[in-house]
Amino acid sequence: MIAKSLAAAAFALLPLAAQAQHAELPTDPAADWSVATSEHRVAVEGGKVWARVNGVIGEGATPVIMIHGGPGGTHLNFGNLISLADQRPVILYDQLDSGMSDHPENPANWKPERFVAELEAIRKELGVERWHVIGHSWGSALALEYAAAYPQHTASAVLSGTFISTPHWITGTNLLIRELPDDVAAAIRACEGPNPPAAVVCEPATAAFYSAFNGRPDRPAPSPEARAYRNRYGGKGFNATVYNAMWGPTEFRASGPLATYDATHLLPRVDGSRVMYVVGQYDEARIDTVQDFVALTPGAELAVVPGGSHAYISERPEVAEAIYRDWMNRIDAREKAE
Template sequence: MWREISPDETVDIRVDGYRIRAYSFGKGDNTLLCLNGGPGLPCDYLREAHSCLTDHGYRIVAFDQLGTGCSDRPEDASLWTIGRYVAETETVRRELGLGKVHMLGHSWGGWLAIDYALTHPENLVSLILTDTVADIPHLVSELERLRGALGSETVAMMQRHEAAGSLDHPEYMAAITLLNYRHVCRLPEWPAPVQRSLDDWNMGPYVAMQGPNEFLYTGNLRDWNRIPDLPKIKAPALIINGEHDELTPACALRMKTAMPAAEVSIIRNSSHMPFYENPDDYYRVLLGFLSRHGAGI
């Protein structure tokens, strides 16, 4: 089960002149490199959910992406691109001497992991795509379906505020809050690491790359689609989704269709945070996959 653990090592890495803070847990030969969601979130919520895997002999590494957490926070909007974050991830892997890794990307971190896998396939033992997608335009259609469940009048209200730019209006925010509790985390109280990450969210990268909230994509990744490229990924792959996930099981199926050899697991009674909402099933699936796919050397 997840618990908050102090890192065995905290390292500052220079990437193109900026400081990136990385955290390492355990000394195992198998390294799980975790790429958290956002963009713009500190890695706390994903780091704390996976550091417990040291109990099973794994080394767990996570880092605060540029603009987040204890890493530097420049305000140059030209930095917020997926290509730059791929290069950052490779620098972290190389500077820490991790060798080949099991890479786990959650949400936005999954998009980053996919582009990393296509750019540096030689560095992966396996790829775990958790609560993520490979086709943003398809995701947008799924999000429209999810918010349609709020009713036509509520959807019309949301569209009206989006057109007017009044996204901070209380009725619009109330609809977003309801969607978050249905499709982001269904727990009555969100775990402390999740809340800590949310409280320190840098909206600069988020708005530039994704948009103003989880259900409106207007950023530079709004047309991102790697479905045609997924067959190029040869590393063993695991796709995990919560059954109520905002990044829906239909998105998982779309990735599976492009990667027939990938394993898929839909975690019951969970949404976008299955490692907190249903940890028993989540860890069982993840550890089973890792144990079948060798060591990072």
């Protein structure tokens, strides 16, 4: 669903009262993209989450918050999209037990509704009335759930690399396995069976799947700025414990609580004219599957990133930025006209 390789590719419900430790940071436009205008620690159920803002809330266009994948991923995948802050505040954060946020490692926190409440706590703490929510992979599920629960605070919802249903996802990844060379596909099936072969067989086969659908070999190398940020980030990255507990060991089989997750019933509850789906041409989130979601969301749009996989944000950053920028500008213009 939301691969461990995302973190590598970047180099990939009751509202709660929130408390933050606020630090103002320099905003030199010549500085690299890692410099935030402000950083915050926001109290949520189970601990505090770390958030960063580029821009000033209340100035510019409607803010946007980026919701990372996982479960257990981090904000790193969105680094190149901070360029959107030339028009609007851009908010990045790490979910509880990930990255710079607290790591209580309490399985009681690992449920979708708590992650949705986490978003609302951040909104209230930062003083945002309405925002665009852009989710990627597992973050798409949270973006959809948030938009359905808080339509009054949602200017638009972007469901990128769309995961909103485990049955659809598992069907999709198993269809993609058939597109691989016969020997690779056979190895993956064996590795997912009751008596898997050794890692020397399974690891290359899984890597071949990711190379095709989640981090293609022609992706650009990380910029010096991205590498510098990762170094300063201190290695606080992907949390495999959360991923394995909530999802399972691989993209092809779900064994955790998300094994039965399906949020498609929420699609009729959101304003489809404020929903956009975005997938890569070679995405794990298969285009035909996402087209079915679009059909269930009247008025919604679909954008496909040419040459991109599930990691298209890092593979085709200029295209991703252009798609998101155009979408939010059009929604903002419509709201002004209404």
